[in-house]
Amino acid sequence: MHLRSRKFTILMSVYHQDNYKFLNAAFESIENNTLLPDEIVLVEDGPLSKDLTETINHWEKKLNFKIVKLKKNVGLGKALNAGLELCNNELVIRADADDINRTTRFERQVDFMFKNPEVGISSAWIQEFEEMPCDRGFVRKVPAKEGLNHFSKRYCPFNHPAVIFRKSLILRHGGYGNEFLYEDYALWMKLLHSNVIGDNLQEVLVDMRFTDQTYSRRGGFKYFLSEIKNQYLFFKRDYINFSDFFINVASRSFVRLIPNEIRKIIYKYILRKKHD
Missing domain, CATH: 3.90.550.10 (Spore Coat Polysaccharide Biosynthesis Protein SpsA; Chain A)
Incomplete structure (x- = not known):
């Protein structure tokens, strides 16, 4: 075809x-x-x-x-x-x-x-x-x-x-x-x-x-609660084990709750890799 x-x-x-x-x-x-x-x-x-x-x-x-x-x-x-x-x-x-x-x-x-x-x-x-x-x-x-x-x-x-x-x-x-x-x-x-x-x-x-709005949307208490809720849902459905659940929530919570300017720095220079 x-x-x-x-x-x-x-x-x-x-x-x-x-x-x-x-x-x-x-x-x-x-x-x-x-x-x-x-x-x-x-x-x-x-x-x-x-x-x-x-x-x-x-x-x-x-x-x-x-x-x-x-x-x-x-x-x-x-x-x-x-x-x-x-x-x-x-x-x-x-x-x-x-x-x-x-x-x-x-x-x-x-x-x-x-x-x-x-x-x-x-x-x-x-x-x-x-x-x-x-x-x-x-x-x-x-x-x-x-x-x-x-x-x-x-x-x-x-x-x-x-x-x-x-x-x-x-x-x-x-x-x-x-x-x-x-x-x-x-x-x-x-x-x-x-x-x-x-x-x-x-x-x-x-x-x-x-954009700056993208960084802002990826943080805040509502996002933090959603992160916990959905990771727990994954755990209950056996998508992940308890160790995965704990690591995911712990690593994400910090990024969600910090001020937007700091989150922007972390996203740009730590969580992202340059394309070769």
Whole structure:
């Protein structure tokens, strides 16, 4: 089958705090890809600003949008579930409203999934940036399938902004949950512990925007409580043992509760590695 005849859907969610300029750049990166989706399911998670609405209206004329309007903000997990139900294709690619998809992302991932029908979910590496792609060089690497189970005991095994999955498989396992800030991680753990085969392309395919707001969102007491709650949930479900639970909570709690400026330094210079 010719690659261009292999259909796939892009699933996105946008909400009122998203930046319309970043959203515009995200749409541009989709348009510039070597393989284009035959549909984009865009979930408007509650009322949007005028600038966001105008940006969407502009791109709706260029890209094949299917817009899902939610009356109120329900959060990422529920918004993605609403959009997933309306995706017409089995292969679904996740894309965020403020990230940049590299030009070969869709071609590389769709080709990989067609050549590996046993794989249910896959992602790739992401490179963080602040103003322009590659201005930081920090790369979040996730392992290939052989190392996924071990890696998942400490870290999220897939990069959500770079994920591709099979729709029927996600729906069969209940879709995204309601776990605050853990919607994706909890779902990935459920899949891996249900013997779903996952894998990751060992290359950067998405440039992920990392701003001061990103650092702020990754801290605070609410995030701290969510961390404990969800790690305990993993322990109860036998995804991790007690030693894993203790180490994960202890190591994460410090980062969640420190001031934002200190957390920024730790993320930039300790928790991230330079891409060679």
